[in-house]
Amino acid sequence: MPHAFVLELVSPEGRNPLHPGLYAHGLFFALLKKLDPNLASKVHAAQRKPFTLAAFNHKHSLHLRFTTLNDELFAPLLKTLLHESVGGLRLGDQSLVLQRVLATPQGHRLAGQQTWAQLCNQPALRQMHLRFLSPTVFTTSKADKRTRHTPLPDPLLVIKSLLRSWQIHSPWAYSELNAAALQSVFELDLELVGFSELSCQKTFAGKAQYSGFVGDARFHLHSDSIEVQQALGRLSAYAFYSGVGAKTTYGLGCCHTPP
Amino acid sequence: MPHAFVLELVSPEGRNPLHPGLYAHGLFFALLKKLDPNLASKVHAAQRKPFTLAAFNHKHSLHLRFTTLNDELFAPLLKTLLHESVGGLRLGDQSLVLQRVLATPQGHRLAGQQTWAQLCNQPALRQMHLRFLSPTVFTTSKADKRTRHTPLPDPLLVIKSLLRSWQIHSPWAYSELNAAALQSVFELDLELVGFSELSCQKTFAGKAQYSGFVGDARFHLHSDSIEVQQALGRLSAYAFYSGVGAKTTYGLGCCHTPP
Numbered sequence: 395m396p397h398a399f400v401l402e403l404v405s406p407e408g409r410n411p412l413h414p415g416l417y418a419h420g421l422f423f424a425l426l427k428k429l430d431p432n433l434a435s436k437v438h439a440a441q442r443k444p445f446t447l448a449a450f451n452h453k454h455s456l457h458l459r460f461t462t463l464n465d466e467l468f469a470p471l472l473k474t475l476l477h478e479s480v481g482g483l484r485l486g487d488q489s490l491v492l493q494r495v496l497a498t499p500q501g502h503r504l505a506g507q508q509t510w511a512q513l514c515n516q517p518a519l520r521q522m523h524l525r526f527l528s529p530t531v532f533t534t535s536k537a538d539k540r541t542r543h544t545p546l547p548d549p550l551l552v553i554k555s556l557l558r559s560w561q562i563h564s565p566w567a568y569s570e571l572n573a574a575a576l577q578s579v580f581e582l583d584l585e586l587v588g589f590s591e592l593s594c595q596k597t598f599a600g601k602a603q604y605s606g607f608v609g610d611a612r613f614h615l616h617s618d619s620i621e622v623q624q625a626l627g628r629l630s631a632y633a634f635y636s637g638v639g640a641k642t643t644y645g646l647g648c649c650h651t652p653p
Numbered sequence: 654m655p656h657a658f659v660l661e662l663v664s665p666e667g668r669n670p671l672h673p674g675l676y677a678h679g680l681f682f683a684l685l686k687k688l689d690p691n692l693a694s695k696v697h698a699a700q701r702k703p704f705t706l707a708a709f710n711h712k713h714s715l716h717l718r719f720t721t722l723n724d725e726l727f728a729p730l731l732k733t734l735l736h737e738s739v740g741g742l743r744l745g746d747q748s749l750v751l752q753r754v755l756a757t758p759q760g761h762r763l764a765g766q767q768t769w770a771q772l773c774n775q776p777a778l779r780q781m782h783l784r785f786l787s788p789t790v791f792t793t794s795k796a797d798k799r800t801r802h803t804p805l806p807d808p809l810l811v812i813k814s815l816l817r818s819w820q821i822h823s824p825w826a827y828s829e830l831n832a833a834a835l836q837s838v839f840e841l842d843l844e845l846v847g848f849s850e851l852s853c854q855k856t857f858a859g860k861a862q863y864s865g866f867v868g869d870a871r872f873h874l875h876s877d878s879i880e881v882q883q884a885l886g887r888l889s890a891y892a893f894y895s896g897v898g899a900k901t902t903y904g905l906g907c908c909h910t911p912p
Contacts, residue, residue, distance in 0.1 A: 582797075
């Protein structure tokens, strides 16, 4: 089942790392390798990775959020993390001290867990409200190997990203035909009806710099189909774990439904 | 040749009208009808109207901006305007006093004129920077008569809107084949690389309320084709007169290239 947990890290030097998302990606694989080199290779080779991460700088600490979409990953990862953190966690040129692990919504609004069955049984939705907390961008590649990016909360790009991830990671994936049908209806009937505090931020992820958007976006589903509304309910709840768009394993695309 | 001019209007009651774009649309056609009923019917019936308008509230005045894309419209319209304004210009439930007509960039940053030849001879561009001053939205209708709207500075929607208007109003329209080729290249190679101060605003236009965006957007053209870069130069300059997106005759889609 999908898990989200937050590490509260403190720099003994009193300065947060410059590219925490980038370093956290390295930390994640370093830990996984210690835990199980085969699993690390498998996760590294996966085209759609079964985890996401995001880093948020606070005044006196760095909040590192991990989500896992794969049942075999969460427990061993957390165990290794706690074990390794005794000597400090390496992020870039610093060793950070782990102060707390927050794994419940009571501890941190970005932590929590839901079973796949719980996600499947979400109420049907006509309105989806997502708050994008870390820069979010879509890779909208074109013909002839042109790599293009779209840093906008385009409804179809958002929902396609969620549906694609659901199809890969959920044990309750839709049949190929149903997924195609859902996507067609979303293309016709999901509309961006408003946004607020939308801003564009540049950030490093992997080898390149990306422009992404943060802020709130509200979508309305015009379709009267209860199946499509149920899918929107599932995907809207799933977004908390899967993130949205490109480079979610480097700190991009972290979002939630605001209270 | 395309013209843009700004009327500075003052309310004798010290309050600006609530829906100036809506009322200005009515004022425009009332003036045109007085001037030439046949021309008014012709303009009203045109699917792509040869004018735009936008209204901006200032502390002590209302700035009403008109652009004309059609040579036969500008001079007679302005003449009628000046003639009729003696008794006050009717906007909604008020009669506003015309203080000044600003028709040059020196008088107002949103006023000016360029010949079609000048627009054609704009320098080739790789970067287009547009500031959307009034709410901008695209009608992105779908199958089965679904009317959908997109309130985002999507590069393809922006450039398609400009190219479509150019093809209708410019005496130097591209051949059908060239226009299709341009659009294909823009679809592949025009990318939104950043935006700032983007916000979503609701506004009345015609019979309905629309959500539109205002703010700055910067686009980059990846294509090395000089023809495509020239087209971007033309369309970027033309945007000042044509506006972008839906309901430009009701106050939406007013934009310019900031200095």
